[in-house]
Amino acid sequence: MSLSLLNLTMPPPKIDFTNEVQVVKEIFDANDWIKAEFSNRFSADILQFGRNFSLSFAKFSALSALASKDNEQADFASGFVFGVFDDLLVSMKLLVAGNFPASGNCLRQAVEGIAVSLLCAKPGLVWVQQKKVTVKINYCDKLKAEDRLVDSNYSLGQLRMNREELGISFEGLSKLVSLRKHCHQFSHPSLASMAMRMDLRPSDVIGMGGHFDEAKADFYRYQIGERIGLCEILPNLIEGIITLLRERQA
Secondary structure (H helix, E strand, O other), X not given: OOOOOOOOOOOOOOOOOOOHHHHHHHHOOOOHHHHXXXXXXXXXXXXXXXXXXXXXXXXXXXXXXXOEOOEXXXXXXXXXXXXXHHXXXXXXXXHHOOOHHHHHHHHHHHHHHHHHHHHHHOOXXXXXXXXXXXXXXXXXXXXHOOXXXXXXXXXXXXXXXXXXXXXXXXXXXXXXXXXXXXXXXXOOOOHHHHHHOOOOOOOOOOOOOOOOOHHHHHHHXXXXXXXXXXXXXXXXXXXXXXXXXXXXXX
């Protein structure tokens, strides 16, 4: 199978960011020159992402079919899994448009969404840490109340506390924790996020609102690979959530 993407070569535009007209034009610019760079170098990887994403999303209908007014846990779990797909897709769109820090932040949300969806689906109560004390809570009730105890920042730690009851392997959890840690540095002002906005090689073009640096090609390929890998685990995630929800109904 082959994929025809933007088989183009375009120079980066020179924008005068002291000119309000050019700034407004940049706001609506599609970043086609950056997308062409990604297309020319990484078309096979992007096609693999599309294939993995579509195969994973084909499993989603079985989960969404469980959601109903009478099954709040299924409704919440389904909604958060849908958010994982949305965050993954937006993360890739931002990546190939040259907006890497924002792309990394979306990927972090996808990872946390996986943890939250599993915690929503867990039969019975969920173990959490509250003021240095381990307690059990109704996770969905706390979510509805917008309780800080179930802030998504804590979701991977809470997933670890409930890992065995949720049927999550230590290796699988470790991969999620590692990926979130990697994304964290791009979710806040940091040396890493600063580097992602700058050319590693000399350039006379000031870039904002999108960026491509040939010197980062290996890094871009690695990042696309991370998103491909996350797509690969989603079918098992969805099947695991369906199993948990059916255990609750039993």
